[in-house]
Amino acid sequence: MEKSPSLPEPSSSNTVRKEPLCDFPEEVREAFRRLRETGDPAAADTVVLAIVAEHMPRKGVPISDQSALVADLGFDSFAITEMIFFVEELFEVSISNAEILGVSSVADLREFVRAKLASREPRPE
Amino acid sequence: MKRRAAITGIGFITSIGNDRKEVSLSLRELRSGIVPVQFLGNPNLPVKVAGTVKGFEVESPRWRDWRFPERYAGLARETLRSLAPHGLYALCAAEQAIEDAGITRADLVDGATGLYCASAGSAFLLHHHLAHMHAVRGERGNPMGVVASIAGTVNFNLAAHFGIRGAVGGFAAACASSSHALGFALDEIRLGRQERMLVVGAEEVNAETVLPFAGMRALSVNPDARSASRPFDHGRDGFVAAGGAVCLVLESREAADRRGAKVYAEVIGWGQAADGHNVAISHPEGAGLAQAMRRALADAGLGPSAVDYVSAHATSTPAGDRSEAIALGAVFSAAGARPRVSSTKGITGHPLSLSGVMEAAFCALCLDEGFIPGNANLRVQDPACEGLDLPRESLAARPTVALNNSSGFGGSNVCHVLHAGRT
Numbered sequence: 079m080e081k082s083p084s085l086p087e088p089s090s091s092n093t094v095r096k097e098p099l100c101d102f103p104e105e106v107r108e109a110f111r112r113l114r115e116t117g118d119p120a121a122a123d124t125v126v127l128a129i130v131a132e133h134m135p136r137k138g139v140p141i142s143d144q145s146a147l148v149a150d151l152g153f154d155s156f157a158i159t160e161m162i163f164f165v166e167e168l169f170e171v172s173i174s175n176a177e178i179l180g181v182s183s184v185a186d187l188r189e190f191v192r193a194k195l196a197s198r199e200p201r202p203e
Numbered sequence: 204m205k206r207r208a209a210i211t212g213i214g215f216i217t218s219i220g221n222d223r224k225e226v227s228l229s230l231r232e233l234r235s236g237i238v239p240v241q242f243l244g245n246p247n248l249p250v251k252v253a254g255t256v257k258g259f260e261v262e263s264p265r266w267r268d269w270r271f272p273e274r275y276a277g278l279a280r281e282t283l284r285s286l287a288p289h290g291l292y293a294l295c296a297a298e299q300a301i302e303d304a305g306i307t308r309a310d311l312v313d314g315a316t317g318l319y320c321a322s323a324g325s326a327f328l329l330h331h332h333l334a335h336m337h338a339v340r341g342e343r344g345n346p347m348g349v350v351a352s353i354a355g356t357v358n359f360n361l362a363a364h365f366g367i368r369g370a371v372g373g374f375a376a377a378c379a380s381s382s383h384a385l386g387f388a389l390d391e392i393r394l395g396r397q398e399r400m401l402v403v404g405a406e407e408v409n410a411e412t413v414l415p416f417a418g419m420r421a422l423s424v425n426p427d428a429r430s431a432s433r434p435f436d437h438g439r440d441g442f443v444a445a446g447g448a449v450c451l452v453l454e455s456r457e458a459a460d461r462r463g464a465k466v467y468a469e470v471i472g473w474g475q476a477a478d479g480h481n482v483a484i485s486h487p488e489g490a491g492l493a494q495a496m497r498r499a500l501a502d503a504g505l506g507p508s509a510v511d512y513v514s515a516h517a518t519s520t521p522a523g524d525r526s527e528a529i530a531l532g533a534v535f536s537a538a539g540a541r542p543r544v545s546s547t548k549g550i551t552g553h554p555l556s557l558s559g560v561m562e563a564a565f566c567a568l569c570l571d572e573g574f575i576p577g578n579a580n581l582r583v584q585d586p587a588c589e590g591l592d593l594p595r596e597s598l599a600a601r602p603t604v605a606l607n608n609s610s611g612f613g614g615s616n617v618c619h620v621l622h623a624g625r626t
Binding site for chain 2: 101135156157159160163166167172173
């Protein structure tokens with residue numbers, strides 16, 4: 079029987095977890111694999127920068143450590159929550175409202191993720 | 204004197220076409236949008252057909268996985284991230300309608316433009332987000348989950364995307380919902396509160412939206428896509444679900460004339476009346492629907508004999524079609540009137556809360572272009588239809604007045620009156 083392309087396939091995406099960062103460039107996926115295998119903080123930085131670049135509303139703006147999420151990159155609070163959720167899902171961590179309030183720049187986010195991963199027990203396989 | 208309201212823009216994402224030209228051709232030639240499907244990969248399910256939306260691949264809960272026509276490729280991630288699949292249909296239909304009407308982005312944000320929408324929300328996305336919530340024991344959740352999933356998602360997203368600053372709201376009366384949206388939009392213009400209204404209906408066609416109706420035994424189990432939806436036919440056995448979105452731009456006639464806009468039709472009246480009978484079953488004599496039609500005609504200042512065409516709600520369920528046939532007889536046959544009557548759901552399937560505004564848009568095309576759609580798959584007429592004029596094929600005719608019926612759960616019935624608006 080012909081199947082419509084607009085209907086869910088048998089293994090519904092509701093229950094299938096896609097490969098992390100499947101929409102990101104290979105070098106970012108490679109950094110994530112390195113992070114999981116070695117815990118290399120520099121690899122975490124690469125992933126975080128890619129996440130910021132993917133989520134930032136103001137496209138085409140250069141990103142630096144000093145970039146302010148709101149003033150420079152165009153994030154509003156809703157866009158920040160979207161990015162934070164992505165970070166939570168990727169690293170399987172929970173981030174509190176108070177913690178989000180402490181993140182206002184790319185450097186803040188980078189340092190926050192490093193600290194969150196370092197404090198997590200057990201570390202990701 | 205009441206202000207007049209004209210339809211000046213139409214956008215279609217439907218099972219029978221994704222633009223006005225394609226939809227018009229499908230209605231004239233009774234080309235069906237109903238195709239074989241297999242829900243949940245389960246060949247044992249008795250429901251085997253649906254009115255699918257072609258050209259959109261939205262089976263994933265992740266917007267990044269979606270594929271849709273190149274025409275809409277410019278949609279920003281900030282727009283896509285909070286849409287459900289039917290929200291994407293709605294946005295595409297609205298983009299079409301706005302372009303068709305020739306109104307500008309500046310017109311949309313002037314506070315004189317409002318937005319009324321209808322959808323049941325996305326059971327599909329809601330399920331996805333709630334399943335995730337349970338999987339992580341409530342420890343985190345997608346911040347887009349609420350605005351992308353719940354009833355109201357279409358008005359939330361379209362209002363933000365277009366910067367609407369007038370009246371914005373949503374209607375939830377199941378299959379009568381977008382008819383309420385159009386009726387109350389007409390009132391906004393008549394009362395002088397708004398110059399123009401975007402009216403949108405949208406629904407998904409996936410297991411989460413469709414299969415619960417199988418539990419109600421409301422869906423056709425006829426596996427033949429060519430004949431499963433057969434409104435008013437003696438052999439009908441239930442409705443065929445469909446999805447999509449339609450947007451109408453409804454504008455005060457004065458504003459439309461001032462800018463020299465094309466007018467497809469005017470909406471000159473509407474009425475509603477509930478059955479007060481059953482949560483899911485129509486009144487057996489169609490009492491509420493008959494009253495809705497009488498109220499709509501009274502609002503328009505017309506009698507039954509002025510009506511040339513009735514776009515019936517008839518979804519191909521045994522009880523619902525019979526009830527509507529009796530209501531039509533009570534309003535028209537009893538008054539010696541015999542308008543042409545058809546249900547386009549024989550080719551579209553039944554898109555639930557989308558159906559009212561979709562079929563109002565079909566009426567506008569009929570009035571503008573000069574045709575009346577036939578009743579696809581009507582072979583042996585239900586005896587309850589005796590006295591009704593139910594054309595089998597589409598007719599080249601030029602109706603001046605059309606009625607558009609809708610009925611929903613809880614016995615909600617809504618009727619619109621449309622006029623060719625040529626004078």
